[in-house]
Amino acid sequence: xxxxxxxLTGITTTGTPHLGNYVGAIQPxxxxxxxxxxxxFYFLADYHALVKCExxxxxxxxxxxxxxxxxxxxxxxxxxxxxxxSDVPEIPELTWLLSCVTAKGLMNRAHAYKAAVDDNAAxxxxxxxxxxxxxxxxxxxxxxxxxxxxxxxxxxGKDQMQHLEMARDIAQRFNHRYGEHFVAPxxxxxxxxxxxxxxxxxxxxxxxxNTIPLxxxxxxxxxxxxxxxxxxxxxxxxxxxxSAPVYAIYAAxxxxxxxxxxxxxxxxxxxxxxxxxxxxxxxxxxxxxxRERYEALLADPGRVEGELRRGAEKARALxxxxxxxxxxxxxxxxxx
Numbered sequence: 001x002x003x004x005x006x007x008l009t010g011i012t013t014t015g016t017p018h019l020g021n022y023v024g025a026i027q028p029x030x031x032x033x034x035x036x037x038x039x040x041f042y043f044l045a046d047y048h049a050l051v052k053c054e055x056x057x058x059x060x061x062x063x064x065x066x067x068x069x070x071x072x073x074x075x076x077x078x079x080x081x082x083x084x085x086s087d088v089p090e091i092p093e094l095t096w097l098l099s100c101v102t103a104k105g106l107m108n109r110a111h112a113y114k115a116a117v118d119d120n121a122a123x124x125x126x127x128x129x130x131x132x133x134x135x136x137x138x139x140x141x142x143x144x145x146x147x148x149x150x151x152x153x154x155x156x157g158k159d160q161m162q163h164l165e166m167a168r169d170i171a172q173r174f175n176h177r178y179g180e181h182f183v184a185p186x187x188x189x190x191x192x193x194x195x196x197x198x199x200x201x202x203x204x205x206x207x208x209x210n211t212i213p214l215x216x217x218x219x220x221x222x223x224x225x226x227x228x229x230x231x232x233x234x235x236x237x238x239x240x241x242x243s244a245p246v247y248a249i250y251a252a253x254x255x256x257x258x259x260x261x262x263x264x265x266x267x268x269x270x271x272x273x274x275x276x277x278x279x280x281x282x283x284x285x286x287x288x289x290x291r292e293r294y295e296a297l298l299a300d301p302g303r304v305e306g307e308l309r310r311g312a313e314k315a316r317a318l319x320x321x322x323x324x325x326x327x328x329x330x331x332x333x334x335x336x
Contacts, residue, residue, distance in 0.1 A: 007032065007188075008041040008151035010085070010142075013049045013062040017069045018211035019283070020196040020204030023252045029155070030073050033080040040080040041149050041315070042070065044308070047085050047092070047141060051134040067304045069214065072294035077307055085145065087312035090319035094144040097326060101173045102140050110139050111162055143167035147174075147182045148319050155188045178329040181322075196252055197245035199228050215294050218284055225280045226273075235271035246272070250279045253286055 009029050017026065033040045044066060049059045063084065075082060085091060107113065113136050117127045139162075146154055146167050154164055164187035171182035195203055198210025205211065212224045228246045233239050241247035241263050251259050262270075262278070297304055327333065 004037060004039045005153060006039045006041060006149060006151045007153045007155065008043075008146055008149060008185075009155055010043050010045040010048070010145055011066055011070075012045045013059055013066055014053045015062055015206050016065055017214045018204060018206070019214055019249065020198070020211065022073075022214050023196055025155075026070065026073060030070065030075050033076045036079075041151065042075065042080055042082045043088075043145065043315075044084045045145070048138060051132070051138050064298065064301055064304060065215075067308060068294050068297035071297055071304065071307060072290045074290075077311065081149075081311055081314045082307065083311035083315040084308045087308065088148070088315050088319050090316070090323040091141075091144050091148050093323060094148050094326065095141045097330060098143055098147070098170050098174060099137065099140050101177055102137075102143075102170050103173075106166060106169060107136055107139065109162075110136075110166070111159070112138070139163050139166045140170065143170045146185050147171055148322065149315070150183045150322075151185050152183060153186050153188045158189060161187055161189065178326075181326060181329060197248050199224065199245075201229050201245045214287070215291055217291075218288075221284060221287075222280045225276050225283070228276060228279075230272040230275075233269075233272075235274075236269040238269050239266045239272075241266045244275075246275050246279060250275070250282065253279075253282045258282070 009025075011025075029040075029042065032038065033042070044063050046059060046063055049062070053059055067082075067084075070082065071077070113131065116131050116135065120127045120129045120131075142163050143166060146164075147170070154167075156164055164185060168184045171184055175182055198204035198208055199212065200208065200210045202208050202210060212221070216224060225246075228249070230244065230246060231239075241251075244266070247262065247266065250262055254262065262275070265275075
C-alpha cells in the first residue's frame with residue numbers, strides 16, 4: 001500500500017441489496033475503486049450484523065449476496081482491499097484496546113443506545129431492557145474498523161456522522177495516552193448522493209418494506225416497478241416529474257438527454273403505465289449483464305470465498321504490523 005489517501009466503507013451483512021443501495025452507495029463506491037489516486041478499503045461488517053440479527057443463516061446468506069453483488073458490478077479487487085471483517089482478528093483485538101480508553105459517557109450519547117432507552121422509558125420498561133453490550137459499545141467496534149487501517153476518509157450518511165466523531169475522539173484519547181498511532185478520520189458526507197424513493201414514495205428502506213430488490217429476475221422486476229405509487233392523473237394530463245417517485249428513480253438511472261426527454265413527456269401528459277414501462281426497460285438494460293454475473297457467483301460460493309480470503313491477506317498485511325506496534329505501546333510485550 002502507498003501513501004495515497006485511504007478511503008474505507010463498511011457494508012452490514014443483514015439484508016439483500018436493493019435499487020436504493022445500488023444508486024446511493026454501491027455504484028459510487030465501485031467507481032472510486034477504479035480511482036488511482038486513492039487506496040480503497042471495502043469490508044463486509046459481519047460482526048456488526050450480530051448486533052441486530054440473531055439469524056445465523058441470514059448473516060451467512062447476506063454475506064454471500066452482498067459480496068457477489070459488489071463483484072458482479074465490477075469492483076476492482078486488484079486495486080481495492082475487499083475483505084470480511086471477521087477474517088481480520090486484529091479488529092476485535094483493537095476494539096478491546098480502544099474500549100479501555102473510551103469513556104462510558106461517550107457511549108451513553110450514542111444515538112442507537114439513546115433511542116433504545118427512550119423507547120423503553122416510553123413503554124414503561126426498565127430503560128436497559130433488551131440492550132446488549134453489542135448495541136451499547138458498537139461505536140467502539142466501528143472506530144476499530146476505521147483506525148485499524150488509518151483511513152483518512154470515510155463516506156457516511158448524515159445519520160452516521162456521530163460515529164465518525166466518536167472514532168476521532170477515541171483515536172485522540174489513545175494517541176494522548178500511548179503516542180501518535182492513529183490519524184483522525186474525516187467524514188465524507190456527499191450531499192448529492194441519490195436517495196431513491198421506494199414503491200410507496202417514502203425513502204427506499206428495508207424498514208419501510210418498500211424496496212425493489214436489486215437482482216429480481218426480469219418479470220419480477222417489471223412487476224415491482226409497476227407497483228410504484230402514482231397519482232390519479234389521466235393520460236394526456238400534464239404531470240409534475242419533481243413530485244413523482246417513478247421519475248426520481250428514472251432520473252437516477254437515465255442519461256441527461258433521457259431525463260430531458262422524460263420531463264418533456266411528463267409535460268405532454270404521458271401515461272403512468274408508459275413511464276413505468278420505460279423505467280423498467282432502462283433499469284433492466286443496466287442490470288441484465290451484471291445479473292448474469294451475480295447468478296453465476298451465487299452458484300459458485302467458493303469463488304466469492306476466494307476473493308474474500310485474498311482481500312483478508314491484503315488487509316492483514318497492514319493490520320498485523322500495526323497491532324504489534326499497538327501491543328508494544330500499551331505494554332503487552334515479550335519478556336525476553
